[in-house]
Each structure stands twice: as C-alpha cells, then as structure tokens.
Amino acid sequence: MKPTLEATRPSGINWLSAVPFTLFHLVPFFALLTGVHWSAWIVMGGLFYIRRWFISAGFHRYFSHRAYKMNRVMQFLMALGGTTAVQQGPLFWASLHRHHHRYSDQPGDAHSPKDGVFWSHIGWVLSGKHSKTKMELVPDLAKFPELRWLDKYWIVPQVALAALVFGLGLLITHTVVGALGFTFIGFFLSTLLVSHSTFTINSLAHLIGRRRYATTDTSRNSLIVTLLTGGEGWHNNHHHYQSSSVQGFRWYEFDTTYYVLWLMSKLRLVHSLNKPPAHVMHNDLVRAGAADLGMFHKHWDRAVKALHSASEATGEIAAVQKQKLDELVVTIKARVDEIAKMHNPAPVPVISSQ
Numbered sequence: 225m226k227p228t229l230e231a232t233r234p235s236g237i238n239w240l241s242a243v244p245f246t247l248f249h250l251v252p253f254f255a256l257l258t259g260v261h262w263s264a265w266i267v268m269g270g271l272f273y274i275r276r277w278f279i280s281a282g283f284h285r286y287f288s289h290r291a292y293k294m295n296r297v298m299q300f301l302m303a304l305g306g307t308t309a310v311q312q313g314p315l316f317w318a319s320l321h322r323h324h325h326r327y328s329d330q331p332g333d334a335h336s337p338k339d340g341v342f343w344s345h346i347g348w349v350l351s352g353k354h355s356k357t358k359m360e361l362v363p364d365l366a367k368f369p370e371l372r373w374l375d376k377y378w379i380v381p382q383v384a385l386a387a388l389v390f391g392l393g394l395l396i397t398h399t400v401v402g403a404l405g406f407t408f409i410g411f412f413l414s415t416l417l418v419s420h421s422t423f424t425i426n427s428l429a430h431l432i433g434r435r436r437y438a439t440t441d442t443s444r445n446s447l448i449v450t451l452l453t454g455g456e457g458w459h460n461n462h463h464h465y466q467s468s469s470v471q472g473f474r475w476y477e478f479d480t481t482y483y484v485l486w487l488m489s490k491l492r493l494v495h496s497l498n499k500p501p502a503h504v505m506h507n508d509l510v511r512a513g514a515a516d517l518g519m520f521h522k523h524w525d526r527a528v529k530a531l532h533s534a535s536e537a538t539g540e541i542a543a544v545q546k547q548k549l550d551e552l553v554v555t556i557k558a559r560v561d562e563i564a565k566m567h568n569p570a571p572v573p574v575i576s577s578q
C-alpha cells in the first residue's frame with residue numbers, strides 16, 4: 225500500500241499510562257502543606273543544573289552521538305548521573321534520540337512539532353508508545369553489561385537519589401514532615417524542570433529561532449532554548465553536524481555543556497572532543513541559497529492539510545480523488561527530495577566516526 229499523509233499521524237494519549245507522570249507533576253504542590261526549608265531551594269537548583277548537564281553531555285552528546293571519548297569507569301559514572309534524571313536509562317534515551325535524528329520531522333519521528341506542539345513536548349511521553357528501548361539502534365552501547373543493567377533497572381538510581389535527598393532533609397530539618405517538604409522541592413521539582421527542559425528541545429527547538437543551515441528537518445538555533453537547556457538550543461547547528469561535542473559553532477553561541485566538557489578534557493577525564501571541520505561550518509548555508517528541504521516539507525504539509533480540511537468541509541473532492549491527491553503529494557515530495565539531494569551533499573552521520 226502506498227503511504228498517505230493520514231498514515232503519518234501519531235496515535236493519541238494513553239491516559240492509563242499517563243497517570244503516573246501526571247501525578248508526578250502534583251507532588252511539589254504538597255510542599256504547600258509541609259512547608260519548605262530554604263536550603264531545599266539550593267538543592268533544587270543544584271540537582272537541576274547537575275542532572276541537566278548529565279543529560280546534555282552524557283545521554284545526548286556522548287551516548288547518542290559519541291561526540292567524545294572516555295574510559296569505561298567514566299562512561300559508567302556518566303550513565304549513572306543521567307539515569308538519576310528520571311528519563312529512563314542510557315540505552316533507551318540514546319535509541320530514541322538516534323531514531324529522532326533518523327526520522328526528524330518525517331513519518332516515524334516520535335516527537336515532531338508537525339504533529340502539534342503539545343504532542344512534541346509531552347504528548348508522545350503520555351502516549352506510552354515510545355517507552356521501550358530500540359536495541360537495534362544502540363549495538364555499540366548494548367555490548368556493555370553495566371549499561372544494560374542501568375537501562376533495565378533505571379528506577380534504582382532515581383529512588384536512591386530521592387532517598388538521599390530525603391535523608392539530607394531529615395538531617396537539616398530534624399522532622400519527617402520537614403524532610404518530606406525538602407524532598408518535594410529538592411528532588412521532585414528539580415526532576416520536573418529537567419524533564420521539561422529536555423522536552424523543550426523536542427518542541428521549541430524545532431519551532432522558534434533561526435535556521436543557519438538547510439537541513440531535512442525544522443531544527444532552529446534559539447537563544448531562549450539555549451538558556452533553558454545549558455547550550456542545547458543551537459539545535460540547527462546540531463542537526464547539521466550531529467556528532468560535534470560543541471553545539472555553539474560561533475564564539476558568541478555560548479554552550480555551557482561544552483565548557484564543562486572542555487575543562488574535563490584538560491583534566492584528562494574525557495578526550496577526543498569532536499568538533500565540526502571548517503568545510504562543514506560553511507556547507508549548506510541558508511543565506512547562501514542552499515535548498516532548504518526541511519522548511520519546504522513543513523509548508524507543503526501545511527498546505528496539503530488545509531486543502532484536505534477544506535475539501536472535507538465542502539465535500540467537493542470525492543474519496544477517490546482525495547487518495548489520488550495524497551499519492552501525488554507523496555510523489556512530488558519524493559521528487560523534490562531527489563532534487564535537493566543533488567544540490568546538497570549527503571548528511572553527516574549521527575554518530576562520530578573518530
């Protein structure tokens with residue numbers, strides 16, 4: 225059967241599997257009942273920034289893209305740090321993300337804003353359709369038993385961290401109620417902020433900002449998303465050259481995730497930080513007239529959807545004609561893809577080959 229545009233739409237939210245994550249959002253509000261010791265806010269900020277960094281530097285740039293190297297002990301510590309962020313384990317995260325780069329804004333992408341902003345931000349999580357690790361996409365990571373263990377028992381480091389925060393709260397406040405309030409803010413609120421900051425990269429980083437490079441997706445460079453994520457907002461740069469350890473390609477595109485990695489490389493904790501070669505920096509520039517396939521697809525899909533809804537409202541186009549229209553759209557899109565590929569060089573690989 226030939227593909228149609230209707231077939232690309234994602235399935236809806238599974239409210240049963242969405243309940244635990246929805247309830248998680250309510251937990252910090254219990255702090256209104258228990259009260260909060262001021263030091264809980266410092267723990268909240270610290271756990272936000274540290275775990276944000278582990279997700280960006282570890283789960284994203286290292287495990288998903290292999291943008292730099294480290295020894296096996298450091299690799300485990302990086303995986304452990306990321307796993308405390310309640311975004312499942314390293315293999316799951318990397319497999320979902322490699323899948324995103326393979327199908328960015330195309331049918332199959334788990335979280336494209338083309339399927340709606342809500343869907344791209346959190347709807348895909350609530351659907352429960354993308355909670356399994358796609359092992360076939362992470363064979364390079366699956367060969368490490370300690371990473372497989374973390375991926376299977378991802379809940380353990382998270383519960384351990386929550387217990388640690390509760391224990392600290394007990395030490396500071398000397399009461400169980402005080403420790404609970406400490407945990408509601410120190411652990412639960414910081415976890416939610418890390419989650420939403422990651423979701424922002426899936427939603428806003430494909431919606432707001434500027435496009436420097438012509439890519440086959442709708443990624444953008446955004447200062448706002450950069451501020452929310454510690455350097456992950458130069459998302460168009462990233463889609464252009466995915467295996468780079470630095471995402472701010474220009475001196476003024478600050479990237480705090482990379483600055484810490486750079487410091488770690490000086491301390492010999494990590495090494496071989498991959499950076500974009502000069503020719504990659506100057507390829508496919510939108511302002512130089514490169515064919516911007518990603519934006520073409522976006523506007524084309526929008527026009528076709530408008531045409532379909534108009535025809536449904538008026539009944540002017542019969543079902544058979546509509547199917548032909550779908551086929552025509554798919555054919556034209558494929559032809560444009562071919563033409564664009566002739567003008568643009570092949571995309572760089574998702575994983576670093578260094």
Ligand SMILES: [Zn+2]
Pocket residue numbers: 324328425426430443459463
């Ligand atoms: Zn993206």
Ligand SMILES: [Zn+2]
Pocket residue numbers: 284288289321325462466
């Ligand atoms: Zn990526």
